[in-house]
Amino acid sequence: MNPELLRQTIELAAENVRRGGGPFAALVVKDGAVIATGSNRVTAANDPTAHAEIVAIREACRVLASFQLTGCDVYCSCEPCPMCLGALYWARASRIFYAATAADAAAAGFDDSFIYRQFALPDAARAIPMVHVEDTSARRPFEEWAARSDRVRY
Helix, strand or coil: CCHHHHHHHHHHHHHHHHCCCCCCEEEEEECCEEEEEEECCHHHHCCCCCCHHHHHHHHHHHHHCCCCCCCEEEEEEECCCHHHHHHHHHHCCCEEEEEECHHHHHHCCCCCHHHHHHHCCCHHHCCCCCCCCCCCCCCHHHHHHHHCCCCCCC
């Protein structure tokens, strides 16, 4: 863990606030070098998925020409939310370092504990109900993918 990189992430988040954005930032580091940065762009881009970590992941994958961040550390100004944590797992980041906690974010009005509580509920009981619709062809895309000898696993 490099404390200077963590401080750089915190400063990037503070700069984003001064520009009218959200108080979050992230860096992707490979072999000790920053290869991508991201700051919260949710309101600037009208994109609820434009969290700092997602922005940084997208840029790092572009730089690496890969859909995975194997061998990369990610520095976050705050503990990643459920969406960002899921994306970091899918990207196969090696380690995640964060400064502020989810409780710190909640105290500032960014409380994602609701989402974690929703995960534990049955589909129909969630705030946004999920409805499983049976269809005999539902598994066909997976079967076709599994049958391809040239498929790229991820």
